[in-house]
Amino acid sequence: xxxxxxxxxxxxxxxxxxxxxxxxxxxxxxxxxxxxxxxxxxxxxxxxxxxxxxxxxxxxxxxxxxxxxxxxxxxxxxxxxxxxxxxxxxxxxxxxxxxxxxxxxxxxxxxxxxxxxxxxxxxxxxxxxxxxxxxxxxxxxxxxxxxxxxxxxxxxxxxxxxxxxxxxxxxxxxxxxxxxxxxxxxxxxxxxxx
Numbered sequence: 396x397x398x399x400x401x402x403x404x405x406x407x408x409x410x411x412x413x414x415x416x417x418x419x420x421x422x423x424x425x426x427x428x429x430x431x432x433x434x435x436x437x438x439x440x441x442x443x444x445x446x447x448x449x450x451x452x453x454x455x456x457x458x459x460x461x462x463x464x465x466x467x468x469x470x471x472x473x474x475x476x477x478x479x480x481x482x483x484x485x486x487x488x489x490x491x492x493x494x495x496x497x498x499x500x501x502x503x504x505x506x507x508x509x510x511x512x513x514x515x516x517x518x519x520x521x522x523x524x525x526x527x528x529x530x531x532x533x534x535x536x537x538x539x540x541x542x543x544x545x546x547x548x549x550x551x552x553x554x555x556x557x558x559x560x561x562x563x564x565x566x567x568x569x570x571x572x573x574x575x576x577x578x579x580x581x582x583x584x585x586x587x588x589x
Contacts, residue, residue: 443494444469447487488534509533515575523578530575538573 444466458467482489482499488508489500500506510532516523517530540548547568551557562568 442469445491445494508535512575515577518573518575520576523576527578532575533573538569540568540570 454466454470457464458470461467482493484500484506486507489503489505492503492505493499496503511529512532513529514527515530515532516527520530536542536547545554545558546561548570549562549568551560
């Protein structure tokens with residue numbers, strides 16, 4: 396993949412990236428021997444903004460029509476990857492995983508945001524006796540306490556303005572009933588001194 400600095404570049408088909416130090420590069424950019432992005436030795440930090448479903452032409456239109464926007468400002472100092480391609484299959488979860496790891500689904504094992512684990516009991520199981528039959532493990536908004544709420548059911552007031560106050564602990568907004576179960580560990584007796 397070729398990387399080249401473009402003065403008014405658009406930083407990617409799905410993501411706009413900007414560096415804290417003032418330059419920009421996507422997370423999957425290959426570092427040169429000095430540790431920076433090839434041709435951009437000053438790169439040391441990357442900010443990845445991923446917008447699901449945003450295409451290159453959508454970003455180009457937005458930057459053209461809103462040239463004073465924060466996104467236009469980030470794209471202005473960006474690095475354009477003209478030969479970038481989506482992983483196959485092209486879906487949100489494997490796509491973002493590829494961006495942040497550099498691995499395609501064949502390497503990461505992530506093909507979709509809905510997976511199967513052979514060592515769990517399906518969500519809703521009430522009796523975890525016997526061998527685990529395996530179950531679906533969905534990493535989606537279906538796990539939210541409230542799928543119809545912007546804050547996933549946390550109960551923030553003043554939405555959408557208060558969204559930055561959302562919890563940093565995802566367990567606080569995930570419905571336990573939506574999760575698969577693992578077998579409880581057998582209790583172990585602790586020997587006592589005599």
